[in-house]
Amino acid sequence: MANEQGIKTDPWKLKTPPLSSDYEMYKDEKDGREVIVCVVGKTTLLYDYRCLADLHAMLKAHGDWMDLGSADEQKPAKEGTVEAWGRSENNPIGGWYGLKKGLRGRFGMYVPPLMEKLGLAELTHNAKGNQMRAI
DSSP states (O other), X not given: OGGGOSXXXXXXXXXXXXXXXXXXXXXXXXXXXXXXXXXXXXXXXXXXXXXXXXXXXXXXXXOSOEEOOOOOTTSOOOTTSHHHHTTOTTXXXXXXXXXXXXXXXXXXXXXXXXXXXXXXXXXXXXXXXXXXXXX
């Protein structure tokens, strides 16, 4: 990472896939685990840091565009989407990459723009129904 961006004092400044909302993310450690802290307004979400490498590998294997399918934790994720994969028993960690109970969803909203910023994926930026694929 050039100039250590992605730390608490210099977070990644991101926009949701439709480019409608700003938020920030940075790498940190919690309970001995590397995490991505996602700050959206007054809400803070946490994702397991390894989701970046795992999602990139899954998208490479998928080989095509995939719907993001963002959903809150309490709502079911549409099958075959990035959101569904981010909470699936069949992903590399066997479940949720989101770590904060009650706020574990929205994986398909907040993680893909970071992947794009890091040069790991490209995203569409439509009002609805966005997709991503590995670079």
